[in-house]
Amino acid sequence: MKRLVTSAIILIIFVVLSACTDDYNPAEDIYNHLEKSVELESSFQSAQSQLVELEDQENELYNQMMEINMDELEEIQPIVDEALGVVEERRELLEQEKESIDSAKEEFDQIEEYVEELEEEPKEVADEMMTTMNDRYEAFNELYEAYKSSLDLDAELYEMLKDENLEKEDLDSQVENVNKSYTEVQDAQETFNNLTQEFNELKKEFYEISDLNVEYED
Template sequence: MRFTKVVSLLAATIFILSACSGQSAQEKIYEHLEKAVSLEDEFRKQQEPLKKLEEQEQELYNQIIDLSMDEFDQIKKLSKEAAALVEEREEKLKLEKESIDAAKEEFDKIKPLIEDLDEEQAEAKKIADQLVDTMNKRYNAYQNLYEAYQKALDLDKKLYEMLQQKDLTQEELQQQVKSINESYSAVIEANEQFNTYTKEYNELKKQFYEAVGLDVTYEDSAESESKDNKNKSEEAE
């Protein structure tokens, strides 16, 4: 779970084309940048479903640890339900990553176009280079976030497998829960880094459009809601 909002790319809904025939380099760059935003739509769409699945799984976990071993059949049943929710979360994460990867591939198309900017647009070129550098850092930060979240999911899956074993000891359970909570701490850190680079990117994109004289109207893309703390209690009957 990310615990904090995932910041999205900022969309520019309108820009006014210059009167010259054909597209200028800055107009082509604009199209690639905004298509990258649209390709992240699937990423944004996964945030609310992920949050709901996380909440449902947390509720099942809370129910499980309130049960005693005399109710092992119920523990086993709820653990299987929780494991199924983890699988659903993994599918949402996969869709999220595919969206980010597609957006990055589209963004990379601006690189050769930067050199086509007019000589008098030196400031714009400088900002565009910074934009590329920041997007690369953002993309790498997302890879770290993805890997951290996937690791947390793997640990969650193992937890629910363990809870279906009647000979599970309290010590084994507590150790697994500790590993899970540490893993989600890494998710928080990776998420914060991703958000930082996203905000920097959005600001640089605005500066680039201003530098090349594109008249744009901005619309904030949807952001995910804040997520509740997912740390699991180490208590169990």
């Protein structure tokens, strides 16, 4: 049975080059916290690219395992050990992602005190932006838990392959569990990615409606 591999969690952000107005605007304070939040997510993005590479590496190792006859345990064990090492590397990167997202969210939450000072139209957009970010944060936590579970199932699968008495039915059942977990991860990723895109669009709208002089880079 073919094992599913997760894709990258895509984070699309606007890079702000300048933001200034002649008179004080509470949107400027919001801008500062928003862009600091973006900076704090930089390690999240770095971890993402590394995770994709490790997932590809692990999938290749898995395919190698499946090509070896189950009675050739000595040939399988070194590959299994390497795959287990990759699982632990992925686990460390996942924790790095969570720390990055948590820090960014903490910074983002500081905009709330300035939102009340905004005029009606910018405030409406800012309120929607905050709601979307809160939803995005919850979506990440769901993704985090799903990914952790998938890592545990991967590790269980590899440990099973060390057992010379492993039954094919048990192996098939575990592979099915792994594939199901990766489907859940992909579903959670899609939700997170959609909310990220929605948030970025709202952030751009907020900057424009607040009369901030902002330039964007893809």
